[in-house]
Amino acid sequence: MKQLAVNKKVGKMLLFEDIQRAEKIVAKHVVKTPIVQSKALSDAIGEEIYLKLENQQITGSFKIRGAINAISNLTPEQRKAGVVALSTGNHGRGLAYAANLMKIRCIICMSELVPNNKIEGIKEIGAEVKLIGGNQDEAQLEADRLSIEEGMTYISPFDNIDVIAGQGTLGLEIYRQIPKLKFVFVPLSGGGLICGVAKALKSLNPNLKVIGVSMDRGAAMYESQKAGKPIFVKEEESLADALTGGIGLDNKYTFDLTRKLVDEIVLVSEEEIAKGIHHAYWHESQIVEGAGAVAIASLLNNKSTPKGPSLALMCGKNIDIDKHFNLIAAKH
Ligand SMILES: *Cc1c(COP(=O)(O)O)cnc(C)c1O
Secondary structure: OOHHHHHOOOOOOHHHHHHHHHHHHHHHHHOOOOOOEEEEHHHHOOEEEEEEEEOHHHHEEOOHHHHHHHHHHHOOHHHOEEEEOOOOHHHHHHHHHHHHHOOOOOEOOOOOOHHHHHHEEEEEOOOOOOOOOOOOHHHHHHHHHHHHHHHEOOOOOOHHHHHHHHHHHHHHHHHHHOOOOOEEEOOOOHHHHHHHOOOHHHHHHOOOEEEEEEEEOOHHHHHHHHHHOOEEEEOOOOOOOHOOOOOOOOOHHHHHHHHHHHOOEEEEEEHHHHHHHHHHHHHHHHOHHHHHHHHHHHOOOOOOOOOEEEEEEEEEEOOHHHHHHHHHHHHO
């Protein structure tokens, strides 16, 4: 029976109504982040270019949207047992925040190699941290054990229909703020963010184009789409650390949804990401992490040419402060 409860949503379609329903739950707990026009990018490209400042979201990224919606959709028994995830980054922070808000237990499993400041960061938000073994795979085994033996619900950072619908609330918000948009550039890793945002935006304006942006090092969704199925792509270090990692060979939702909803995927180099972070600070007065800079980077480097009012999503700001200092001090 437990197994059935865990798997009950496999194969469920993502509906526009799921995102509208998610917004009723999510909106009251998150900041409606501003959209500003970028003078520098508009001048450079010759179109109106807007920035969605989701880097200013609570916990420093959009991930709390999906986490709040996922927790809200748990059954009372599932809530009692709590949630578990595997993340040293924004998903861990987002889920910890959402669980704390909704007063349920949350365990984040990590390898023992994770730096102390990341561990403390997640504990501070209110989650329990379990340090297991010397790599991600062992941490994954512990997360699996907690879900099977203790009935905790494993929350994927992207391949979960409630998470995708939660991230989609960003799309509803963007459309309401600027309905005239023609192109929207969205950072892309596992695809939960872009699938939710694209579903919301295209339901409201079917002509709008959604462009995914990934780093050129280990772009798992890009390579998988090219191959026509989810494939293993070697993970590499990147300035856009929130975008690294695979999409899962057993991907349930985001591979198919990306094929249906995303018009194009473009890639940016490490140097281009570095310039994006630099640009965000000096021209837009924004602190962004690498993943938060890739949409700007793709525009600055003409990876795809937008026609008409367009928007770059700045999705996160959680970057090591010494690293950020070095990047903004660099000459470009
Ligand atoms: C998680 C994350 C992404 C990627 O989201 P996906 O749903 O995996 O595509 C992008 N930027 C930031 C800051 C993130 O935390």
